[in-house]
Amino acid sequence: MKISDFSAYSGVPSETIRYYERRGLLPSPARKPSNYRMYSKEDAARVRFLHNLQSLGLSLSQLVTLLSICDEEKPxxxxxxxxxxxxxxxxxxxxxxxxxxxxxxxxxxxxxxxxxxxxxxxxxxxxx
Structure with a gap:
């Protein structure tokens, strides 16, 4: 899927998605032989989550910490x-x-x- 298609699907701008990838907030997706990224529904949910929190004023460091908390499977x-x-x-x-x-x-x-x-x-x- 082209990043522009994923952007349209997720509702998050392409540059924001690339930024999240560069900062490690979104894992770099696997790629097809054509070099198109392969995103999942979970990736779309994650970028929406990040984008919404960022639009509410959370800082990058808060996002990183919050993601680490959310990704843990313990109390x-x-x-x-x-x-x-x-x-x-x-x-x-x-x-x-x-x-x-x-x-x-x-x-x-x-x-x-x-x-x-x-x-x-x-x-x-x-x-x-």
Whole structure:
């Protein structure tokens, strides 16, 4: 399968797939004699997983650690559980911020005054 076909199938840009391969987040796929890559459904799920986490703001080092945790077939260690909990808490903060932004933008579309959107979202401190 050409990488462009895999990109269309997985919904992840070709350059991102190549990046994941270079960084070792996605194993280099076997190749056919024609030199086309041979991707699996598991590869597609993995690149979607990575791409979604990256779009939610996880860093490359967090992705690497999270993948190593997910790839292990044993119970989570205390350190692993703490790491995952930190990500969950960070995502909760991001979700709350996203919810406030959505509410503010919907109000904007319904004709509320436009000035001071940041103040409307965050109050005078402008912090999440």
């Amino acid at each position: 989570l260690s205390v350190d692993d559980e703490s790491f995952v909990q930190e990500i969950v808490e960070d995502l909760e903060v991001r979700r709350a911020l996203s919810d406030r932004l959505r509410i503010t933008l919907c109000a904007l579309m319904t004709g509320e005054k436009r000035p001071h959107i940041a103040e409307k979202m965050f109050g005078h401190g402008y912090a999440p």
